[in-house]
Amino acid sequence: MIRGTSIAGTAGGQVKKDYPIQPVPFTQVHVSDSFWAPKIKVNAEVSIPYTLEQCRKTGRIDNFLRAAGKLSDDKMTEYTFDDTDLYKVIEGASYSLQVKKNPELERYLDTLIAIIGAAQEKDGYLYTFRTMKTTHPHAWMGVKRWEKEEDLSHELYNSGHLFEAAVAHYQATGKTTLLNIAIKNADLLVSVFGFGKEERFPGHQIVETGLTRMYRATGKKEYLDLAKFFLDVRGPGKPNSGEYNQSYKKVTEQHEAVGHAVRAAYMYTGMADVAALTGNQQYLSAIDDIWQDVVNRKLYVTGGIGATGNGEAFGHAYELPNMSAYAETCAAIANVYWNSRMFLLHGDAKYIDVMERTLYNGLLSGVSLSGDHFFYPNPLASMGQHQRSAWFGCACCISNMTRFLPSMPGYVYGQHADHLYVNLFVGNTADITLPAGKITVTQQTNYPWEGRTDIMIAPAKATAFALHIRIPGWALNKPVPGNLYFDAPGTPQKKISILLNGQPVKYRMEKGYAVLERTWKTNDKISLDFPIEVQKLMADSLVEADKGRFALQRGPIIYCLEGPDNKDATVQNIIVDKNAAVQAVYKPSLLNGVTVLEMKGVSASRQLNSPALVKSAQTVTAIPYYAWANRGPGEMTVWIPFEEAAARPKPAPTIASKSKVSASAPNKKMYMALNDQYEPRDSKDNNVPYFHWWPKQGSVEWVQYDFDQEYTISSSSVYWYDDGPFGGCRVPASWKLYYKKGNEWLPVQNVSSYGTAKDQYNTVQFDPVKTTALKMEVQLPSENASGIQEWIVK
Numbered sequence: 001m002i003r004g005t006s007i008a009g010t011a012g013g014q015v016k017k018d019y020p021i022q023p024v025p026f027t028q029v030h031v032s033d034s035f036w037a038p039k040i041k042v043n044a045e046v047s048i049p050y051t052l053e054q055c056r057k058t059g060r061i062d063n064f065l066r067a068a069g070k071l072s073d074d075k076m077t078e079y080t081f082d083d084t085d086l087y088k089v090i091e092g093a094s095y096s097l098q099v100k101k102n103p104e105l106e107r108y109l110d111t112l113i114a115i116i117g118a119a120q121e122k123d124g125y126l127y128t129f130r131t132m133k134t135t136h137p138h139a140w141m142g143v144k145r146w147e148k149e150e151d152l153s154h155e156l157y158n159s160g161h162l163f164e165a166a167v168a169h170y171q172a173t174g175k176t177t178l179l180n181i182a183i184k185n186a187d188l189l190v191s192v193f194g195f196g197k198e199e200r201f202p203g204h205q206i207v208e209t210g211l212t213r214m215y216r217a218t219g220k221k222e223y224l225d226l227a228k229f230f231l232d233v234r235g236p237g238k239p240n241s242g243e244y245n246q247s248y249k250k251v252t253e254q255h256e257a258v259g260h261a262v263r264a265a266y267m268y269t270g271m272a273d274v275a276a277l278t279g280n281q282q283y284l285s286a287i288d289d290i291w292q293d294v295v296n297r298k299l300y301v302t303g304g305i306g307a308t309g310n311g312e313a314f315g316h317a318y319e320l321p322n323m324s325a326y327a328e329t330c331a332a333i334a335n336v337y338w339n340s341r342m343f344l345l346h347g348d349a350k351y352i353d354v355m356e357r358t359l360y361n362g363l364l365s366g367v368s369l370s371g372d373h374f375f376y377p378n379p380l381a382s383m384g385q386h387q388r389s390a391w392f393g394c395a396c397c398i399s400n401m402t403r404f405l406p407s408m409p410g411y412v413y414g415q416h417a418d419h420l421y422v423n424l425f426v427g428n429t430a431d432i433t434l435p436a437g438k439i440t441v442t443q444q445t446n447y448p449w450e451g452r453t454d455i456m457i458a459p460a461k462a463t464a465f466a467l468h469i470r471i472p473g474w475a476l477n478k479p480v481p482g483n484l485y486f487d488a489p490g491t492p493q494k495k496i497s498i499l500l501n502g503q504p505v506k507y508r509m510e511k512g513y514a515v516l517e518r519t520w521k522t523n524d525k526i527s528l529d530f531p532i533e534v535q536k537l538m539a540d541s542l543v544e545a546d547k548g549r550f551a552l553q554r555g556p557i558i559y560c561l562e563g564p565d566n567k568d569a570t571v572q573n574i575i576v577d578k579n580a581a582v583q584a585v586y587k588p589s590l591l592n593g594v595t596v597l598e599m600k601g602v603s604a605s606r607q608l609n610s611p612a613l614v615k616s617a618q619t620v621t622a623i624p625y626y627a628w629a630n631r632g633p634g635e636m637t638v639w640i641p642f643e644e645a646a647a648r649p650k651p652a653p654t655i656a657s658k659s660k661v662s663a664s665a666p667n668k669k670m671y672m673a674l675n676d677q678y679e680p681r682d683s684k685d686n687n688v689p690y691f692h693w694w695p696k697q698g699s700v701e702w703v704q705y706d707f708d709q710e711y712t713i714s715s716s717s718v719y720w721y722d723d724g725p726f727g728g729c730r731v732p733a734s735w736k737l738y739y740k741k742g743n744e745w746l747p748v749q750n751v752s753s754y755g756t757a758k759d760q761y762n763t764v765q766f767d768p769v770k771t772t773a774l775k776m777e778v779q780l781p782s783e784n785a786s787g788i789q790e791w792i793v794k
Contacts, residue, residue: 015215015216017277017278018216018276019276019341019344019345020276020344020345020347020416021345021347021414021416021419021421022344022414022415023340023410023411023413024410024412024413024415024432025410026095026098026099026406026407026408026409027098027099027171028430028432029409029412029413030099030409030430031408031409031412031426032427033427033428033445033446033447034427034593035426035448036426038592039405040099040405040406040408040409042369042370042371043096043367043371043401043402043405044096044100044102045371046371046372047092047367047372047402047405048092048096048105048402051085051089051092051395051398051402052093054391054395054398055085055086055089055399058077058082058391058395059076059077060077060082060085060086061086061115062077063076063082063083063119063128063129063132064083064086064115064116064118064128065119066134067118067119067128067131067132068118068119074134074135075134076128076138078393078394079393080127080129080138080141080152080153080158081154081204082395083126083128083158083161083162084154084157084158084162084399085395085399086116086399087158087161087162087164088161088164088399088400088402088403089402089403090109090112090113090165090168090169090178091161091164091165091168091169091403092399092402092403092405093105093109093402094109094165094171094173095168095172095403095406096406097109097173098171098172098406099406099409109169109173110175113181116181117177117181119131120184120185123188124184124185124186124187124188125145125185125188126158126159126181126185127141127145127153127155127158129141130145140153140154141153141155146192146198146200149200149201149202149203150202150238150239150240150241150245151203151239153203154203156189156202156203156204156207156230157202157203157204157205157206157207159185159186159189160202160205160207160208160209160210160211161206162181162182162185162210163182163185163207163210163211163213164206164209164210164213164403165182166178166179166181166182166214167179167182167214167216167217168403179217183220186211186214186220186226187222189207189211190222190223190225190226193226193230194226195229195233201230201234201235201238201245201247202230203240203245204245204260204262204263204266205230205245205246205263205264205270206266207230208227208230208231208269208270208271208273208274209266209270209337211223211224211226211227211230212224212227212270212273212274215227224277224278227270227273227274228274228280230270231251231270231271231274231283232250232251234246234247234250234267235247235249235250236248236250242259243258244260244263244311245259245260245263246258246259246260246263246264251267251271251283251286252283252285253286255286255289255290255293256289256293257290257293257294257298257305258313259311260306260311260312260313261306261314261326261328261334262306262312262330262331262334262396264314265305265334265335265337266334266337268287268290269334269337269338269341271283271286271287272338272341272342272345273341275345276341276344284345287338291342291351292482293317295350295480296482296483296484297317297484298314298315298318299354300320300325300327300362300380301361301380301479301480301485301539301551301553301638301639302361302365302378302380302625302638303332303335303354303357303358303359303360303361303363304325304328304332304335304361304362304378304380305327305331305332305334305335306327306328306331307319307321307326308321308324308326309324309377309686310723310726310727312326312328312331313326318542318544320539320543321545321686321687322379322380322381322545322546322638323379323380323381323382323383323687323688323689324379324686324687325377325378325380325381326377327377327378327379327380328376328377328378328397329363329365329366329374329375329376329378329397329400330396332358332362332363332366332378333400333401333404335354335358335363336355336358336359336363336404336411339352339354339355339358340355343355343414343423347416347421347511348511348512349423349470349473349511349512349513350473350481350511350512352423352424352470353472353473353474353480353481353512354481355411355423356424356556357480357556359408359411359424359556360448360556360557360558361556361557361558361625362378363404364626365378365625366378367388367405368388368629368630369591370630372390373389373390374388374391374397375389375397376389376392376394376397380625380638380639381636381637381638381639382629382633382634382635382636383572383635383672383673383678383688384563384633384635384672385670385672385673386629386636386669387632387633387669388629409426409428411423412428412430413430413441415432415434417434417435418434418435418464418465418466419466419468420432420434420439420441420466421468421513422443422455422467422468422469422470423470425443425445425447425453426443426447427443427444427445427447428442428443429441429442430442434463434465436463436464437459437460437461437463438459438460439458439459439460439463439465439520440458440459441455441456441458442455443455443456444456448532448554448555448556448557449532449555449594449595450532451528451529451530451531451555452528453527453528454525454528455469455526455527455528456523456524456525457520457522459520462519462521463519463520464517464518464520465517465520466517467515467516467517467520467526468510468513468514468515469498469513469515469526469528470512470513471509471512471513471514471530472556473512474535474553474555474556475496475531476494476496477491477493477494479535479537479553483540484539484540484543485537485538485539485540485551486537487535487537488535488536488537488538488550490579491535491536494530495531496528497528498516498527498528499526500524500525500526501525502525530555532555533554534552534582534584534597535552535554536550536552536578536582537551537552537553538550539551545687546639547643548641548642548643548645548646549639549641549642549643549646550576550578550639550640550642551638551639552582552597552622552640554584554597558624558625559597559622559624559625559638560622560623560625560628560638561620561622561635561637562623562628562629562634562635563634563636564631565596565621565623566618566620566621567616568603568650569634569635570635570650571636572635572637573603573604573605573647573648573649573650574602574603574618574620574640574641574647575601575603575642575644575646575647576600576601576602576640576641576642577600577601578642580599580600580601581599581600582597582598583597583598583599584596584597585597585598590623591623591624592627596621597622598619598621598622599620599622600617600618600620601617601618601619601620602615602616602617603615603616603650604644604647604649604650605649605650605651605652606650606651607652608652608653620640622640625638633669654675654677654792654793655705655707655711655713656674656675656677656791656793657675657676658707659675659705659706659708659793660706660708661674661703661704662703662704663691663701663704664693664702664703665691665693665703670691671691672689673688673689673690673691673788674691674703674705674788674791675705675790675791676688676689677790678789679790680719680721680789680790682759683720683721683722683723683731683758683789684722684723684724685789686723688789690721690787690788690789691703691721691787691788691789692729692785692786692787692788693778693780693786694728694729694785694787695728695785696780696785697780697782697784697785698782698783700779700780701777701778701780701786702775702777702778703775703776703778703788703791704773704774704775705773705774705775705791705793707771709772710771711770711771711772711793712768712769712770713739713768713771713774713794714765714766714767714768714794715763715764715765715766715793716764716776716791716793716794717761717762717763717764717792718735718761718788718790718791718792719760719761719788719789719790719791720757720758720788720789721786722758722786724784728784729784729785729786730785731756731757731758731786732756732778732779732780732781733756733781734754734779735778736754737750737754737764737774737775737777738774738776738777739769739773739775740771740773740775741769741771748766750764750765750766751765751766751767752764752765752766761792774793776791
């Protein structure tokens with residue numbers, strides 16, 4: 001049972017060291033603005049109930065019933081970490097209960113917690129996939145407990161999310177039901193793991209931060225010691241050691257961001273937690289260097305991290321492709337956690353700059369305005385192949401979003417001794433206790449659409465303290481720390497205004513904060529004015545994907561061009577002069593109310609049988625990036641060409657582009673890749689849409705064009721997708737073409753060979769045929785799938 005409990009987020013008598021700066025808990029910050037408050041409300045009223053229901057429908061709750069012996073159907077869900085979706089949505093629901101009481105939801109959580117408790121084994125072990133004892137156990141979990149933990153079992157990952165949910169639920173309700181389950185599990189981990197005992201590192205990090213939360217909640221130092229062990233035991237020399245899971249070196253010897261981006265950012269967050277709680281300087285040195293590596297070389301302009309879907313990982317330095325950007329929603333959330341911790345350690349506004357960029361852009365894009373459709377990756381360009389989904393088999397991003405949004409008010413303020421930090425500009429009222437006394441802080445603002453914020457200070461009595469107001473980097477013509485992104489040359493310097501009770505006030509700048517140190521009285525009012533003007537951002541010349549392009553930012557919001565707002569629903573063919581004037585217009589009825597940007601530009605189109613481009617002037621409209629893909633699939637780009645060479649003229653229509661595509665692959669989103677007329681750089685180019693049959697191997701597959709009318713055709717060219725040596729697709733073993741005659745499919749009489757070369761078009765000539773459809777039959781290699789970049793018919 002729980003003993004010596006001190007609430008997480010407060011130092012408590014038993015937590016001797018902690019972050020020098022502490023967040024003001026979100027329970028004390030009541031958001032009332034027109035930007036975040038509606039999103040938190042949608043999360044509470046739509047996303048959380050929706051995700052709870054999906055956990056029921058998809059069998060995640062049944063996993064616990066099976067483990068408890070209350071359901072015997074010899075089934076299980078798909079992934080060994082599916083238990084965590086229930087933990088995360090319980091965490092989000094618990095946060096939501098702290099903001100607004102909901103007795104019905106609280107009773108449902110009680111029911112779920114009872115089911116979770118019934119699935120727990122007597123010694124505290126809680127992992128439904130092993131306990132349910134199915135006829136065909138999941139291949140990832142191993143025969144014995146923990147034996148595949150460093151690989152894919154996710155036993156400790158599940159525990160980490162259990163711990164986070166348990167502390168949140170305890171804080172929200174005062175009930176110890178879930179916390180006692182977590183304590184029992186954590187005590188088991190303490191008894192099993194350690195040097196001289198089970199010496200295994202977590203395959204997917206998060207148990208480290210879960211344990212530090214448990215330590216703060218219970219005061220049990222063994223939990224902190226175990227969190228440190230899980231960091232210190234990670235390193236080379238084991239079968240699963242490598243960059244993918246950040247175990248290629250000891251954690252204190254790592255100085256750049258590598259591998260799976262979510263695992264990495266969770267680990268850096270855990271290192272910050274343990275460093276704060278133990279005073280370990282080696283951890284600090286490592287994560288300081290890694291942070292510099294990310295912000296200078298590996299951060300998307302949206303705040304997203306993780307460049308490649310191959311391992312859901314960081315790319316090489318400056319490898320930041322747009323259309324194939326992974327930028328997983330979970331990674332954005334982890335990036336917020338990490339940067340928040342870095343601020344609590346160092347008190348520097350640059351970490352909040354990165355956090356704010358991620359919050360308003362690469363994180364918020366992960367959920368639809370309606371709250372029930374979600375992105376897993378968050379690309380920065382699209383031909384229409386990217387759409388939010390109602391659910392994923394791997395649902396980590398969905399449940400993660402439900403737990404993050406209601407906690408967002410906890411990132412607005414920080415406090416240390418008699419220093420109060422204003423980090424985010426959000427309409428709210430906060431009740432804060434400093435050593436000098438109690439104060440109420442109220443912000444009134446229409447941020448991020450307008451730069452004016454009024455901050456009212458109401459102390460219980462005249463109180464002396466230092467108010468640190470963050471001056472956002474974008475307001476100082478420095479969009480990000482470092483030089484990865486910068487204002488276009490010629491951008492005028494912004495003028496910032498800070499008034500106290502209507503009069504100019506003296507302040508000092510300290511680590512990116514305007515510091516006002518005085519004795520505050522009731523009705524003191526600070527008026528901030530950050531000029532929110534359109535900024536054109538350029539990327540470091542080493543970022544190949546952004547050459548000849550600029551991005552638009554206004555305040556903290558990154559913008560994109562999207563099909564529905566632009567001529568012919570096309571944006572990849574647009575060119576805008578980098579000196580073009582840009583007008584900001586607020587549209588209350590568009591996308592729940594957004595400021596759009598309008599400018600003059602040119603679109604380019606190709607003609608049949610002519611190299612000359614047709615150019616036409618047009619108005620170009622940009623919307624906030626977070627709001628794209630809420631109106632169906634379509635084209636989108638964040639980085640806008642100002643050089644003609646960077647744009648992609650709209651291709652002239654062809655037989656293939658006008659055809660209806662069908663195929664033996666079930667994912668219809670891929671079909672458009674066959675005839676989108678996008679020229680690949682090589683066979684492994686995943687910066688453009690491509691079609692594939694993965695994970696099939698050795699089978700005969702097909703794709704088909706049904707033409708818009710009858711044509712006489714005599715040749716066809718195919719550019720194969722091959723992502724070897726690491727991916728699962730190779731050029732096919734062989735292929736054939738068939739044309740439709742009446743209701744029959746007949747082979748074409750080829751007069752040249754069917755080629756399977758990589759990195760080029762393979763063209764087959766055949767005797768002319770008159771037909772309304774063409775089918776390609778493909779023999780996949782015995783141990784791989786195959787794919788197609790482009791398929792042309794002439």
